[in-house]
Amino acid sequence: MLRLDALGQRYGDHQVLHDISLTVPDGQLLCVVGPSGCGKSTLLRTVAGLLPAAEGTVTIDGTPVTGVPDRMSVVFQDYARSLLPWMTIRDNVALPLRRRGLRRAARRAEAEDILDRVGLTGTADRHPWQLSGGMQQRVAIARALIGRPSLLLMDEPFGSLDAQTREDLEDLLVEVHRTDGATIVLVTHDIDESVYVGDRVVVLSQAPAAHVVLDQPIDLPDPREQLTTRGAPEFVGLRSKIGQAVRTPATS
Structure with missing residues (x-):
């Protein structure tokens, strides 16, 4: 459904993203995590067609993204500015x-x-x-x-909310995904959140020139529940593995 081939992005002479290749099948909920400032939001804006790719291509259903595609929706973190x-x-x-x-x-x-x-x-x-x-x-x-939408992009949509509200909206996202079957790409800085809601987590390296350092399937049983799922040994193991990848220096 969504494919990134050798995607690169830069601001002037500053390389932000380098050689990112991913295929996101129909109906998958993909979470993208990484260190602060590594280019997660830039990646999402490039997928959305809001920024032209500096290198490589983004395609949806085999069609190159050259502008904002139809049947795509974006949810931003700054909800107050997005409402009229x-x-x-x-x-x-x-x-x-x-x-x-x-x-x-x-x-x-x-x-x-x-x-x-x-x-x-x-x-x-x-x-x-x-x-x-x-x-x-x-x-x-x-x-x-x-x-x-057939493709829903979410840019840290719960980052500024209190813990209880955040958990409520995570559960809403899981329910929407299971019911609607839309393809979702969620950018988040919260590792626990990515493991809880995602079918798959991709970790970007530290800046500059962020690239994929881990592509991790999430195989947790459904239905997911905040206390039970987060306390499961499988959840703890995945959180540890992804957390280690996020903290790995870019030169290692």
């Missing part, structure tokens, strides 16, 4: 449906259905500034899901 404060929650969520030419009543009905699904029943007539941070991020996720 003068619009109601319902209208924020329904915004992507305007491109499909749906009538207003149909857009509103679909928005309310997806709000129910992400646990925001009864918030449709409120505005973003009337909601907590965790609820605002649920709105951003609902807006990303309403177009039924």
Whole structure:
């Protein structure tokens, strides 16, 4: 579904990403982790077509990415800036449906259905500034899901939330992935999170010129549950292996 071939990215003379080759099958939830500043978000923006690749190619279903692809959605960490404060929650969520030419009543009905699904029943007539941070991020996720994307990109979407809210949204992501079967690429700095939600974790090396140092399948039983899964010996072993890879010096 998604393929990166010898992908490289640079800002001027500064090499950020080097020779990244990955194939992400349909329906996989891939987590990308690595040291702070290694280029994880740059990788995601390149996949999204927001930055042209300096080297190599990104293809989706065999088609090279030269701009923002159709049927792709992105959820950013800065949820407050991604929501339009003068619009109601319902209208924020329904915004992507305007491109499909749906009538207003149909857009509103679909928005309310997806709000129910992400646990925001009864918030449709409120505005973003009337909601907590965790609820605002649920709105951003609902807006990303309403177009039924085949590819969902998430750039540290839970990084600024408190621990309980973060766990709740991790469980929501797992449920959405299992139900919808969309291909998801999640960038996160949280190793535990990557092991808990992912089918596979890719570790990038330290900057400069980050490259893949570990490509680790995650074979944990379903359903996943915060306390039980995180306490399992298999989880602890995977977390240790990935953590060691993140901390390995780039020259080793």
